[in-house]
Amino acid sequence: MRGAFKKNSFIERSLKGVFLVFKDSVLSEEQASYPGFLQSIDPRVKTATFLLLCIAVLIARNIYLLIFLYLFCLSLACVSRVSLRFFIKRTWVFIPLFSLLIAIPALFSFISPGEPLFSFKLFGLGLVITRPGLAGAVLFVARVATSVSLVILLGLTTRHATLLRVLRVFKVPQIFVMVLGMTYRYIYLFTEIVEHTYLAIKSRTGGLIHYKKGQSIVAWSIANLWQRSFKLNEDVYGAMLSRGYTGEPVLLEGFRSSLKDWVWFCSVAIIFVFIILSKIWMS
C-alpha cells in the first residue's frame, strides 16, 4: 500500500521557504545597524529622498540617466557597507519576476513595429525583434532594476520598526502603525510555533504519512494555531491595559535631523530637478 502514502515534501519545502525568508529578514535587520552612510541619515529624510529618486526613475526616459541612477544606487550601497554581492543577488531575483513577462513581448514587431534587428522562426511562426522594441525593453528593465534596487536598499538600511514609525510622518494613524508593528512582531512568534509543531509531528510520524491522516493533522494544526493566536490576542490586550492603554496609543517618534540629513536631501533634490529639466529639454 505504499502508493497510499505521500511524502510531505511540498509542505516541508513551503515551510522551509517561509522560515528562510524570515531568517533573511533578520539578517537584513543586522545590516540596518551597520555604521554606514544611509544608516546614519534620519529615516524620515531617507524615505522622502528615496521616494524622490523612485519618481525620478519613473520620469527618466534616457537609458544613460537610468544607468547613472542605478550606479548611484550601487555606490550608496557600497558607502552604506551593504555587501554588493548580496545586494545585487537580492535585487536581480525580483527583476525577471516584475519585468520579463512585459519586456519580452515588447521586443517583437507585433508590439513595437520599426526597424528590424533580428528575425527567427518559432513553431513555424516568424518573429522579428525591432530596434524600438529592444530600446523599449532595455529601458523598461533598467527602470524596474533601478526602482527595485532603491526600494531594497531603503529596506536594508532601515530597521523595519523604524520604517513603520516613518509612516507617522505621512499622517498614517497611530493605531494603524501600531497594529502593523504588532503584526510584524508576532508573525515571528507564530512562525516559530508552526516550525516547532511541524517538527513535533515529523518526530512522531517519520517522513511518511497517509494523506488522510496528513490532512487531519494539518487541519488540527491550523485550528490550534488559531486558538493560540486568539488567546495571545486576549493576553496581549490585557498587558496593554495593564500599562495604561486606553484605546488611543501614544507612540514615540523620536527622530532628529542634522545638517548632514539636509545636505543629503538637497543633493537628491538637485538630481531630481536635473532629471525633470532633462526630460523637458528632450521633449
Place this chain on the structure above:
Amino acid sequence: MDELIFKLNNVHFSYLHKYPALCGIDMEISKGEKIAILGANGSGKSTLLQLLDALIFPHKGRVEAFGRELNETDFNAASFCRDFRSKVGLVFQNPDIQLFCSTVKEDILFGPLQLGLDRLRIKQKMDAIVEDLGIADLLERSPHQLSVGEKRKVSIATILIIEPEVILLDEPTAGLDPQTARHIMDIIIEANASGKTIITATHDLHIVEEIADTAYILNRQKQIAKRGPVGELLLDEELLKSHNLTHIHKHRHKDEVHIHPHQHIDHHQH
C-alpha cells in the same frame, strides 16, 4: 497600623462562568510587604494577580485597592484608570505577552507614554533602568531576537519605568538559568528595599525565602489553604507535599540509593 493596599473579601472568579479559578479568597496586603502566592499549576495564582491588577473583576466578593473598591466601570474614567495603572504594575509570566512592540525601546516606553509622563523624565528613567539591568545594548532590537533571560529583564524594565507602588510578578524566574534568576531576584529585592510592595506568584520554593516575608498557599479547590510567615510554611513538609510543592527525590549516597521528599530550597536535610 500599616497602610492597607489590597483587601480581598470572599472573592470568587470563574472563567466563562463555568470553570472556577478562585473560590472565596480573603487577603490583606499592606504597603511595603513582600508576599508570595504559592500553589501548584492551575491553582489560580495568575488569575489572582490579574484580579489585583484589575484586568479581571470578581464575580462575587470585593476587591479593594488603595481604600477603594475596584469595579469595571471606574476604569472608564481616564483619570482613575491612569492613577491605578501608575500605582500597580504586572509582569506577566510569558514575556511574549508583555513585549508586544516592535523594539525593546518602544516596549519600555509604552507604559509611561500611555500614562502621560513627561518625555524628558521618561528618557532619564529609561537610561537609568537599562543601565541597572544591563540591557542598554538591546534597546533597538526586536523582542523576538532576545533570549528568555533578556526578555524577562526587559519585561521587568517595562514595569520599573512606571515606578509603581505595587509590582506583581508571575513566575519571574521560570525557565531561567541560575545566574539570570539571581539577577532577577536581586532586582525584586532592591525594588522592595526602595519601598515597593512586591507580590510574586511562584511554585519555585528556593526563591521564596528571599523574595517574600509572607506566603499564601492556594489549594486545588482554588482557596487559600494557609497563610503565614514564609519560614514557618517552608518547614511544614506535609502541607507543601499535599499542595504539590515538594517532590520525591531519588539519589545515590556512595552505594546506597536514597529516596526522600525534596523541597526546592537551597539547603535540604537528609
